Amino acid sequence: MYYFSVVGDELKFLNNSDIRIRVLVDLLNGPLKIRDINKKSLLSYSSISSNVHKLCDEGYVEKIHNSFQLTNLGLIYITILLDFRDVISTITDNSDFWLDHDISSLSIDDLNKLSSLEGSELIRCNSMDIYKTHKEFKRLFKNSRNLKVIFPYLHPEYPKLIRRLILKGIKVELIVSRDILDGFIRDIGKDVVKKGIYDGNFSIKYLSHDIKIALAISNEFITVGLFKLDGTYDQNRLLLSNKKKAISWGLTIFDSYDDNALPLILD
Incomplete structure (x- = not known):
């Protein structure tokens, strides 16, 4: 309870004043005089001055000559608050997606960085x-010019897509569950799989356990698909982003699966 009390007091001090938050955000770009903050924010000079001095008293801001800048404490807190804002925004914007799906495929670290999305x-299908x-x-x-893909199920169209990319020389890294591995190889074509591996633009690995996430990542996008709570894959909803931080988030997940996956050994 002590932990939550301390956190609550800190959040209450910052969140109870939009002006304090605005000041901290403005100071992220470097030291400013009160009149500079006043020009940027259009808030009253007296309100800014009062709250800047309160922030100084609490150790979030310090005065350097005639300007004010964030202390290390202030920088840490405002960074965390902005990240928390993005997490809440991510969840709120697509609340049913996160509420209705199995998220066991995501680690605690993945969830901690959900603001990346x-x-x-x-x-949505309609x-x-x-x-x-x-x-x-x-x-x-x-x-796509390159792809890293995790497929949890065998859709009849997807091996055909992979086949075309391999034949075009596009680099594809594929991870599937063991029970659909043979189906993918068959539908891509064993000769094409061999050619892609030999040419160095295709790799396929597998995991012995069920996979509960569909992930596709390129330099330009990331897509995320999840299973519904009843255990079936939700083909009607797909999360899409072209932001670099989202792509980086997806690459971290892919790499963690890749580290535990086994490479295909062809006869």
């Missing part, structure tokens, strides 16, 4: 377009 677009997610997936694949 802020601003993501949720692609009565007018029941294949919307699938068509978006195909479009992204066709325009």
Whole structure:
């Protein structure tokens, strides 16, 4: 309870005043005089002055000559608060996606960095377009120059997409569960798989356990698909982002799966 009391007191001091938050955000870019903050924010000079001095008293801001700057404490707190804001925004914008799906495939560290997905677009199928997610997936694949993909299930179209990319010389790294590995190799074509591996633009690995996430990552985008709580993969919703921090988040997840996956050994 002591931990929550301390955290609560700190958050209360900062969050109870929009002016204090605004001052800390403005100071992220470097030292400012009160009149500079006044010009940027259009807040009253007296309100800014009063809150800047309160921030100084609490150790978030310090005065250097005639300017004010963030202390290390202030920098840490405002960075955490902005990250927390992005996490809340990410969850709120697509609350049903996170509420209705199995997120056991994501580690605590992955969830801690969920703010990386802020601003993501949720692609949904609807009565007018029941294949919307699938068509978006195909479009992204066709325009990719490189791909890292985790497939938890065997869709009849996806091996064909992979086959085309391999034959075009596009670099593809694929991870699947063991129970669909043979199906992927068969549908891609064993000769194409061998060629891709030999040419160095294709690799396929597998995991012995079930995979509960669909992930596709290129230099330009990341897509995330999850399983519903009833254990079936949700083909009707797909999270999409083209932001670098989201792509980096996805690459970390892919690498963790890749580290535990076994390489394909062909006869």
